[in-house]
């Protein structure tokens with residue numbers, strides 16, 4: 053029987069995960085063709101930060117080596133950007149003229165970094181932080197230059213700054229908001245984070261507005277000028293001030309886009325049911341996600357529909373955040389800022405060893421709706437589980453702050469009953485981190 057043709061645009065984390073899910077359930081349904089603008093097989097983009105910090109190598113972060121594509125009969129076009137989707141002929145066209153017809157098309161083009169519209173943005177030494185090429189450019193710059201400025205004190209900016217500092221650069225983070233990671237942390241945790249990072253050697257310009265990037269005689273950036281007229285030296289400027297869904301190709305093909313390519317609960321574009329979109333480029337119920345966990349959930353649902361099982365709907369995700377800076381533990385999820393109609397349970401010990409401990413749990417009625425943890429994140433995934441399940445916590449409210457291990461049966465004591473659990477049961481909410489290893493060991497030994 054002639055197979056249907058599936059073409060995927062974008063060889064990144066969400067797209068390839070969708071293919072993996074599809075191959076598990078319908079390995080023979082499609083002839084698959086993949087176009088990737090980057091010259092690399094699918095790699096773990098999240099781990100670019102440990103690579104930058106010198107903790108991992110590029111080889112170690114490859115998720116699907118070339119052999120994987122060959123093994124599954126996938127035609128892979130690396131280093132080729134798709135420049136047109138012809139919906140009438142049902143084919144895509146790449147920048148080198150390659151054409152690929154499709155019965156189903158999967159768009160997984162990710163995001164583009166937001167470039168601050170300031171003069172000097174096109175100078176040598178001004179880069180963004182998104183892929184292997186950017187990471188390599190930062191590693192090279194760190195060998196030849198001294199001063200780096202990172203614009204943006206969010207997750208990405210801080211990981212870039214930490215990595216450059218670990219590679220010997222003198223790094224200043226410029227952040228417009230009053231505290232760091234203001235979308236993931238409240239002001240107390242944000243300020244504690246800043247103190248810890250300052251103690252490690254990072255510099256901060258908070259509330260500062262970048263006005264221009266100034267060129268040196270060699271055409272390379274040499275300084276950043278702020279609106280108040282001050283200048284600081286910078287031979288490398290990393291723009292990490294946000295991302296926007298990469299929708300240009302879809303828009304040109306007439307697909308409805310609004311803060312992303314608009315998709316239904318089946319991850320089909322609302323304009324053309326033959327065309328699917330997953331990952332950071334997709335807008336589902338008005339939300340374009342920027343973290344992998346929800347994108348993998350999308351991939352799973354999308355795969356069942358591509359496999360023509362037609363089961364499963366994607367109804368949106370709750371997200372949680374961690375920062376990958378070794379030695380700094382922070383976690384946040386849900387409505388961690390609280391507000392009207394909510395109550396907060398707070399534990400604060402700013403002088404605890406290693407930069408202090410701060411924990412805030414936000415409750416609404418008898419449910420946990422948000423958590424912000426700094427310094428001690430052992431219970432982060434347990435709180436996240438409670439939050440996602442919407443389980444009433446009134447009966448454990450007095451012990452909630454002290455973590456899962458203080459809840460008796462529901463907590464780590466319960467692990468002694470692990471032998472009685474099915475292999476697929478979640479042993480605890482710790483996600484294999486910290487106690488997770490112990491929990492798994494207990495379970496494996498059948499204790």
Ligand SMILES: Cc1cc2nc3c(=O)[nH]c(=O)nc-3n(C[C@H](O)[C@H](O)[C@H](O)COP(=O)(O)OP(=O)(O)OC[C@H]3O[C@@H](n4cnc5c(N)ncnc54)[C@H](O)[C@@H]3O)c2cc1C
Pocket residue numbers: 061062063064065066067087088089090097098099100101132133134135160161162163181182183208211298301330331332333341342343344345347374376
């Ligand atoms: C440094 C860094 C650290 C991160 N850390 C975390 C973290 O700790 N936790 C977390 O959850 N998330 C993190 N993220 C975010 C996470 O990596 C993304 O959410 C995820 O990679 C998005 O997957 P995607 O497939 O939508 O996009 P991507 O992985 O970006 O893949 C899209 C691919 O499509 C290609 N492409 C685009 N247009 C075309 C075209 N026209 N033709 C062909 N190919 C095209 C792109 O080149 C790219 O390779 C981090 C991101 C970065 C950059």
